Amino acid sequence: MKIGFIGLGNMGAPMAANLVAARHGVTGFDVSARPESLTIAATAAEAARDADVVITMLPNGDILRSVAAEVIPTMQKGAVLLDCSTVDVQSARDVAAQADAAGLMAVDAPVSGGIGGASAGTLTFMAGGPQEAFAKVNPLFDIMGQKAVHCGEAGAGQAAKICNNMILGITMIGTCEAFALADKLGLDRQKMFDVVSTSSGYSWSMNAYCPAPGIGPQSPADNDYQPGFAAELMLKDLRLSQQAAEVADADTPMGQLAQALYAQFVEQEDGKGRDFSAMLPRFETRKRG
Numbered sequence: 001m002k003i004g005f006i007g008l009g010n011m012g013a014p015m016a017a018n019l020v021a022a023r024h025g026v027t028g029f030d031v032s033a034r035p036e037s038l039t040i041a042a043t044a045a046e047a048a049r050d051a052d053v054v055i056t057m058l059p060n061g062d063i064l065r066s067v068a069a070e071v072i073p074t075m076q077k078g079a080v081l082l083d084c085s086t087v088d089v090q091s092a093r094d095v096a097a098q099a100d101a102a103g104l105m106a107v108d109a110p111v112s113g114g115i116g117g118a119s120a121g122t123l124t125f126m127a128g129g130p131q132e133a134f135a136k137v138n139p140l141f142d143i144m145g146q147k148a149v150h151c152g153e154a155g156a157g158q159a160a161k162i163c164n165n166m167i168l169g170i171t172m173i174g175t176c177e178a179f180a181l182a183d184k185l186g187l188d189r190q191k192m193f194d195v196v197s198t199s200s201g202y203s204w205s206m207n208a209y210c211p212a213p214g215i216g217p218q219s220p221a222d223n224d225y226q227p228g229f230a231a232e233l234m235l236k237d238l239r240l241s242q243q244a245a246e247v248a249d250a251d252t253p254m255g256q257l258a259q260a261l262y263a264q265f266v267e268q269e270d271g272k273g274r275d276f277s278a279m280l281p282r283f284e285t286r287k288r289g
C-alpha cells in the first residue's frame, strides 16, 4: 500500500518504521521531526496526495482538525484517513464527517501500548468507523500491533480509549495509595504483591505494571520511573474522559478525582516527565489530610 504518515514523534516514527520494514511505501511528514528511516514530504498534503491510507499520529484534536482540513481535499477518492492519535470523541466524529463528505473513509484508532509497543509492533488498536474501512486498514494494524478491536462507528475507538484509560488512572492511584498504606502498616511490599496480585484487588496496574520498584515484572518503577507512560499523558486522557463525561452527562466521580490528582502531580508537584506510576513515591512522602 501507499501510505502517508503524518506526525512522526515518539509513537509515529516507530510505527512508520514498522510499516517500512513490512515493505509498504511510506511518505512521512512532521512539522519538526525528520526520522531517517522514511521518505519525507515537504507538506502534509504532499505526503497524503497519492496515498491509499493516510495515518495521523498527532498531539491533540485541534491539530488533527487542522491537518485533516489540509489533507482531505488532496486525498484520492476511496482512500482511508486513519487517525491513531488520542483525541476527543467530537473531533474524531467531525473529521470522519468531513472525510465522508469528500468521498473518503475515516477510522479513529487510538492505541494502547506506549512507545515500547509502538517500537515492538505490539500495540492494541481500538477502532471506530465503517466496516469496509476497518477491513482495508486491518493488515496495517497487524503490522503495527498485535490486536485490533472494531468498536463501532466514528468516535467509538476514542470512546473505548478514554474509558480504558480512566480505569487505568483510577486503578493506578488505588494501587499506589494501597502500597503507601501497607508501608505504614509495616507490611512487606513483596508480601503485599504476592497477596493482591492473586486476590480480588488484582489489576493490570498491580500485576503487569507494578508501581513498587523491585516487585513483580519489570516496569518503569525499576527504571527510576522514566516513562513508560508519562503522567502528563495520563492527565491528558483523564481530561478527555471528563470532557466526554460532561457532554454525555455521565456521573464519573472517581475519574474526576483521578484527573484532579494527576493535575496536581503534573502541574504543582514533580510529576511532569515521570511515569504515571510515580504516584507511589508521591503517596509515600505524604501524610493524611
Ligand code: NAD
Pocket: 006, 007, 008, 009, 010, 011, 012, 029, 030, 031, 032, 033, 044, 057, 058, 059, 060, 063, 066, 067, 084, 085, 086, 087, 111, 112, 113, 114, 115, 228, 229, 230, 233, 236
Ligand atoms: P509526540 O509529541 O512525540 O509526537 C507528535 C508529533 O506530531 C510531533 O513530532 C510533532 O512535531 C508532530 N506534529 C505536531 N503538529 C503537527 C502538524 N500540524 N503536522 C505534522 N506534524 C505535527 O507525541 P507521541 O507520544 O508520539 O503521541 C502521539 C499521540 O499518541 C498522542 O495523541 C498521544 O496521546 C497518543 N499516545 C501516546 C502514547 C505514548 O506513550 N507516548 C501512548 C498512547 C497514545
